Amino acid sequence: MTNEEFQSLVLKQLKSLVDGQQEISSEVNNLKSDVDELKRGQQRIETRIENELVDKVRALFDDREVQNDKLDQISDKLTDIDDSITYVLAKVARHEAKLMGARRLPR
Numbered sequence: 878m879t880n881e882e883f884q885s886l887v888l889k890q891l892k893s894l895v896d897g898q899q900e901i902s903s904e905v906n907n908l909k910s911d912v913d914e915l916k917r918g919q920q921r922i923e924t925r926i927e928n929e930l931v932d933k934v935r936a937l938f939d940d941r942e943v944q945n946d947k948l949d950q951i952s953d954k955l956t957d958i959d960d961s962i963t964y965v966l967a968k969v970a971r972h973e974a975k976l977m978g979a980r981r982l983p984r
Contacts, residue, residue: 878886
């Protein structure tokens with residue numbers, strides 16, 4: 878192999894390496910573009926979640942609070958009714974006792 882043939886072979890190999898490096902660089906740029914597109918898509922999804930789901934969850938918690946308030950009101954009313962029934966039962970028992978006492982007395 879002559880010096881010129883050797884130089885020609887080295888130049889061909891060098892050109893092949895440069896071409897390969899350019900191809901790799903092009904692929905890296907494509908990957909960067911894909912990553913940027915994925916980041917934009919992720920940002921859209923995050924924004925959608927924040928706008929839609931967070932509001933819906935907040936509404937559910939608000940509704941839960943309203944329901945809890947209503948249940949507390951119902952519980953208070955039931956307590957009042959229970960107290961009233963207890964009072965009425967005590968009064969009826971006193972009246973029955975008076976009636977029974979009145980029946981025992983001779984007339």
